[in-house]
Amino acid sequence: MTSVTLTGISRRFSRSCPGGNRVLKYLVLATTILTCTAVYFIYEALTFAGRADQVHAFDAAPSVSQEPEHPIEKLIIYAQAEQRRLLSKQSHNLSTAALRYQERRGRRPPPEFDAWFKYAHEHDAIVVEDFFDRIYDDLNPFWTLEPRELRRRSGPRAHEHVISVRKRKAILQTTHADPMGRMPQWHRLVEELAQWLPDVDLPVNVMDESRLLVPWEEINERVQNEAAARRVAPPSEVRTEFTGLPAIDSEPEEEPFDVHWIDSPSRNISPIDIYHDAIDMPIAYPRHSFSGYVQNWTLSKDPCQHPHLRSLHGTFIEPVSINTAQSLIPLFGGSKLRQNNDILLPPAMYLSTDELYAGRGGRGPKWSQKKAGVVWRGVASGGRNKAETWTHFHRHRYVQMLNGTAVHAAETGSLPAEGTTFKLPAQGQYGVVASGNGSLGGWLSNVTDVAFTRLECFPLPSTPADETLCSYTNPYFEVRPPIPMHAQYGFKYLPDVDGNSYSGRFRAFLHDSGSVVLKATLYDEWHDSRLMPWLHFVPFDNTYIDVYGILDFFIAAEDNGVHDKLAERIAGEGRVWANKVLRRADMALYVWRLILEFARLCDDRRDVLGWIDDLNSY
Ligand SMILES: *[C@@H]1O[C@H](CO)[C@@H](O)[C@H](O)[C@H]1NC(C)=O
Ligand SMILES: *[C@@H]1O[C@H](CO)[C@@H](O)[C@H](O)[C@H]1NC(C)=O
Numbered sequence: 374m375t376s377v378t379l380t381g382i383s384r385r386f387s388r389s390c391p392g393g394n395r396v397l398k399y400l401v402l403a404t405t406i407l408t409c410t411a412v413y414f415i416y417e418a419l420t421f422a423g424r425a426d427q428v429h430a431f432d433a434a435p436s437v438s439q440e441p442e443h444p445i446e447k448l449i450i451y452a453q454a455e456q457r458r459l460l461s462k463q464s465h466n467l468s469t470a471a472l473r474y475q476e477r478r479g480r481r482p483p484p485e486f487d488a489w490f491k492y493a494h495e496h497d498a499i500v501v502e503d504f505f506d507r508i509y510d511d512l513n514p515f516w517t518l519e520p521r522e523l524r525r526r527s528g529p530r531a532h533e534h535v536i537s538v539r540k541r542k543a544i545l546q547t548t549h550a551d552p553m554g555r556m557p558q559w560h561r562l563v564e565e566l567a568q569w570l571p572d573v574d575l576p577v578n579v580m581d582e583s584r585l586l587v588p589w590e591e592i593n594e595r596v597q598n599e600a601a602a603r604r605v606a607p608p609s610e611v612r613t614e615f616t617g618l619p620a621i622d623s624e625p626e627e628e629p630f631d632v633h634w635i636d637s638p639s640r641n642i643s644p645i646d647i648y649h650d651a652i653d654m655p656i657a658y659p660r661h662s663f664s665g666y667v668q669n670w671t672l673s674k675d676p677c678q679h680p681h682l683r684s685l686h687g688t689f690i691e692p693v694s695i696n697t698a699q700s701l702i703p704l705f706g707g708s709k710l711r712q713n714n715d716i717l718l719p720p721a722m723y724l725s726t727d728e729l730y731a732g733r734g735g736r737g738p739k740w741s742q743k744k745a746g747v748v749w750r751g752v753a754s755g756g757r758n759k760a761e762t763w764t765h766f767h768r769h770r771y772v773q774m775l776n777g778t779a780v781h782a783a784e785t786g787s788l789p790a791e792g793t794t795f796k797l798p799a800q801g802q803y804g805v806v807a808s809g810n811g812s813l814g815g816w817l818s819n820v821t822d823v824a825f826t827r828l829e830c831f832p833l834p835s836t837p838a839d840e841t842l843c844s845y846t847n848p849y850f851e852v853r854p855p856i857p858m859h860a861q862y863g864f865k866y867l868p869d870v871d872g873n874s875y876s877g878r879f880r881a882f883l884h885d886s887g888s889v890v891l892k893a894t895l896y897d898e899w900h901d902s903r904l905m906p907w908l909h910f911v912p913f914d915n916t917y918i919d920v921y922g923i924l925d926f927f928i929a930a931e932d933n934g935v936h937d938k939l940a941e942r943i944a945g946e947g948r949v950w951a952n953k954v955l956r957r958a959d960m961a962l963y964v965w966r967l968i969l970e971f972a973r974l975c976d977d978r979r980d981v982l983g984w985i986d987d988l989n990s991y
């Protein structure tokens with residue numbers, strides 16, 4: 374019975390969140406970090422003015438005013454400093470890259486690391502070891518499985534969709550078509566690199582949602598065991614060649630690994646009726662925020678840190694497809710929640726040239742020619758919304774919160790409770806100038822053009838007058854025609870929120886638009902450690918409570934256009950950076966590195982496999 378999913382998934386999540394008195398420890402730790410960070414802000418803010426000229430490569434726009442007053446200004450300055458710190462670790466040659474690898478990973482680089490670096494160098498890739506952290510976060514728990522077991526759990530006998538490499542050729546192995554055509558995109562990328570790749574089997578998830586949820590206690594233990602066992606093999610022990618899989622392909626037949634997929638996570642859990650409860654949306658500053666604004670992107674995306682999200686995000690209410698497993702098996706996919714154990718690849722959407730996601734590479738106009746407003750079009754996805762649940766869905770909340778008419782109705786108390794998805798921030802909480810008149814809604818109507826293109830009704834009425842409409846949401850949403858990506862680039866602000874999982878347009882927005890990309894998401898992606906919030910994009914909280922403060926800061930504030938210049942700078946930084954680190958070549962390098970590591974993990978000699986610099990064996 375579907376009406377129990379909310380509790381089911383939440384309960385499941387609670388098991389993958391840190392538990393027991395560890396929660397307390399975690400909180401203490403988080404508070405410490407928060408305090409330290411705040412001190413750092415103040416330090417940065419005070420010392421910034423003197424260094425303003427040497428701050429950043431992107432110098433077309435001026436830097437912030439001398440004494441930052443607003444929390445957003447402080448966050449921007451902090452982000453700039455963080456980026457400088459990160460870039461100071463860039464590796465310009467192979468020996469530095471290998472050294473940085475060893476320092477950060479506690480192991481030798483994998484065999485054939487030199488070919489990887491050569492490609493990076495030839496493609497002008499910015500090599501900062503930290504940019505690859507995601508790979509190690511994803512793979513480390515797998516060091517606690519025996520190589521033989523890993524091979525058994527990753528091959529075509531255990532999975533429906535596998536991309537393999539044998540003798541430097543990429544092979545696509547699928548038992549049936551994947552609905553979204555993701556496999557060919559990933560396969561093509563691996564094919565381009567195959568001449569340099571070791572034998573490997575990559576089982577791929579072709580569904581929208583992430584699939585693996587190993588209980589937190591188990592993962593935590595595995596991660597600790599891996600860290601304890603890590604070492605740099607002495608040069609005399611190192612073997613520099615992968616064993617390869619032909620031998621393994623002819624290994625005596627074993628029972629194939631039978632993945633235990635659970636198709637209904639909420640089975641056996643008794644239902645709780647949440648549907649008619651009022652919206653449980655906290656209006657205080659979000660936890661871990663800096664005066665209400667996101668300061669730690671990782672923490673802001675973590676559902677374990679924000680329990681209210683279980684009734685404010687479609688993923689936890691009723692995902693469209695759900696098919697999870699609790700055992701640690703390798704499975705590669707495009708995005709995941711922090712609690713999932715999937716291994717991330719750059720999403721197939723980012724490799725596609727589909728107009729819907731890529732906008733065909735067309736660039737947006739110059740900043741001065743853009744409209745000082747906010748645009749968004751999308752479908753009412755984010756899960757399967759129903760008459761009893763839609764007010765809990767994040768996309769519905771998002772569209773309503775940026776609808777001036779609805780906000781005005783909320784301000785005057787005339788928005789019916791059964792059609793309300795959100796709460797407004799308390800008066801004065803975000804110091805929003807535009808609401809000084811008691812008319813945030815009126816102001817929003819002037820600056821936003823945010824609407825659904827389809828309401829995604831469930832069940833679809835048997836005789837729909839128009840299949841884009843929906844009886845229970847029609848009164849609250851107006852369906853508008855889609856706007857092509859390149860036309861959206863004519864607006865200065867492009868917010869981006871989750872759909873059924875991550876949103877596929879984020880990369881194109883950053884790479885092509887030249888507008889400020891506002892981003893709220895629960896999902897982790899391959900690029901997380903190479904993008905800096907407040908420098909390359911503007912992060913916002915998953916309740917969206919801070920969005921008015923953000924728009925007000927950039928658009929409404931009476932500041933003689935200073936904040937508009939800041940926005941122009943973020944837009945420019947985002948585009949310049951995306952064209953340096955989110956290119957196809959960068960995704961190729963990421964996947965290549967991931968495959969080297971995964972092939973090593975699956976190799977019986979993995980503890981001694983590595984690359985050694987001939988000149989310098991440290
Ligand atoms: C590599 O770069 C480092 C630091 O930039 C430099 O000290 C070193 O001499 C370079 N090594 C080679 C072989 O060029
Ligand atoms: C964000 O918080 C996490 C978890 O507490 C911490 O490990 C990380 O260093 C923080 N990041 C920043 C940029 O402060």
Ligand SMILES: *[C@@H]1O[C@H](CO)[C@@H](O)[C@H](O)[C@H]1NC(C)=O
Nearest residue numbers: 806807808809810812816929
């Ligand atoms: C407040 O309302 C007045 C009159 O309607 C308008 O001119 C002014 O721009 C509004 N202030 C803001 C900040 O929107």
Ligand SMILES: *[C@@H]1O[C@H](CO)[C@@H](O)[C@H](O)[C@H]1NC(C)=O
Nearest residue numbers: 810812814815816817818819
């Ligand atoms: C909206 O825009 C109109 C026309 O530019 C202006 O007269 C009006 O004051 C604006 N309303 C608010 C609330 O800012």
Ligand SMILES: *[C@@H]1O[C@H](CO)[C@@H](O)[C@H](O)[C@H]1NC(C)=O
Nearest residue numbers: 776778779823824849850851
């Ligand atoms: C905005 O909200 C009003 C009031 O609920 C609603 O009638 C209208 O259709 C909404 N507009 C959009 C674009 O969803």
